[in-house]
Amino acid sequence: MGLYRRNGGKVWLFSIMHNGRRVQHSTKTENKKLAERLYAEALLKVQDGTWFEVKDELIQAVPDHTFEELVDRYITDHAIPTKMASSVSRDRYSFKQMKRVFGGLNLKQITPSRIADYKSLRRREDAKPATLAKELQVLRNSLNIAMREWEWLETTPFTKVRIEIPKNQKERWLTLDEEALLLGECPDWLREIVTFAIYTGMRRNEILSLRWPQVDMDREMVTLLVTKNKEKRGIPLSEKIVALLKAKMETRKNSGYVFPSETGTMIEGHNVGRSFRKAREKAGLPDVRFHDLRHTAGSRMVQAGVDIYTVSLILGHKTLAMTKRYAHHNVESLRHGVNALVSGHV
Numbered sequence: 001m002g003l004y005r006r007n008g009g010k011v012w013l014f015s016i017m018h019n020g021r022r023v024q025h026s027t028k029t030e031n032k033k034l035a036e037r038l039y040a041e042a043l044l045k046v047q048d049g050t051w052f053e054v055k056d057e058l059i060q061a062v063p064d065h066t067f068e069e070l071v072d073r074y075i076t077d078h079a080i081p082t083k084m085a086s087s088v089s090r091d092r093y094s095f096k097q098m099k100r101v102f103g104g105l106n107l108k109q110i111t112p113s114r115i116a117d118y119k120s121l122r123r124r125e126d127a128k129p130a131t132l133a134k135e136l137q138v139l140r141n142s143l144n145i146a147m148r149e150w151e152w153l154e155t156t157p158f159t160k161v162r163i164e165i166p167k168n169q170k171e172r173w174l175t176l177d178e179e180a181l182l183l184g185e186c187p188d189w190l191r192e193i194v195t196f197a198i199y200t201g202m203r204r205n206e207i208l209s210l211r212w213p214q215v216d217m218d219r220e221m222v223t224l225l226v227t228k229n230k231e232k233r234g235i236p237l238s239e240k241i242v243a244l245l246k247a248k249m250e251t252r253k254n255s256g257y258v259f260p261s262e263t264g265t266m267i268e269g270h271n272v273g274r275s276f277r278k279a280r281e282k283a284g285l286p287d288v289r290f291h292d293l294r295h296t297a298g299s300r301m302v303q304a305g306v307d308i309y310t311v312s313l314i315l316g317h318k319t320l321a322m323t324k325r326y327a328h329h330n331v332e333s334l335r336h337g338v339n340a341l342v343s344g345h346v
Contacts, residue, residue: 064106129166173296185282201297
């Protein structure tokens with residue numbers, strides 16, 4: 001086979017057949033000229049019978065790649081092509097935090113003890129457990145790709161490092177009374193967005209990036225072309241949301257966005273977050289997050305008797321297991337189940 005690269009890979013490998021034996025090895029380099037030289041040297045060693053004694057000395061050691069190289073390539077080759085813009089921004093933020101400890105180091109110097117130091121630093125800074133977990137997950141993911149696909153490493157420190165995933169995930173949804181309190185404290189522009197979130201189950205970024213061509217008023221639905229799961233999704237609209245959109249169409253600004261800023265651009269997520277926090281404090285609901293509006297949509301549908309598969313399709317979940325997090329029944333929503341036991345014996 002000679003010199004070759006695996007599907008999508010950039011590192012050169014070689015394969016040599018000699019006396020019925022096959023030698024396959026990585027050159028551990030993306031430089032073709034260097035790979036050709038290493039292949040030629042290996043071919044000579046195989047032919048004179050010394051390859052199997054000195055093969056480990058023949059191939060040069062893996063070059064020392066730095067933390068900064070890891071970040072640049074991970075963002076460029078992995079994050080941007082596969083993730084939503086909001087997720088890419090979160091990854092950049094995570095790497096920015098980690099650079100304070102790992103900046104300037106080569107990847108072999110990112111050891112379990114240094115990761116432990118980073119954990120201690122973030123905990124002293126009162127970083128939330130979920131935030132720290134996400135930061136470590138992006139580091140683990142990037143190092144795994146560097147090992148498996150780029151062949152920059154033989155192993156990663158995460159074979160010895162445990163990421164503590166917080167188990168205290170909130171199970172919070174709004175009652176109708178809480179919804180009224182929250183909406184009453186929202187400025188007009190935010191009230192529309194909050195209402196849209198509760199009655200569609202859409203994510204914040206999906207709402208803020210929504211454009212009028214995605215809205216089909218005749219069929220009463222919106223189509224999401226780019227979602228968190230990179231899949232197209234159609235969402236039917238309730239009468240409440242249809243009425244909201246019709247009112248917005250009458251006062252529509254010269255902007256393609258359904259919920260534009262005053263200048264017609266896309267509203268920044270952090271601006272929504274800041275205003276939402278103010279509204280929830282005034283409403284006396286300090287524990288409610290914007291994502292809980294989506295949780296509210298899912299929980300209300302399940303409590304109303306909508307089957308879990310339908311809820312999953314509306315929310316755009318990949319698995320039913322994800323949807324079950326939203327299926328928090330109250331006692332009355334389960335009553336039809338025991339009533340069925342009685343009617344079944346009639």
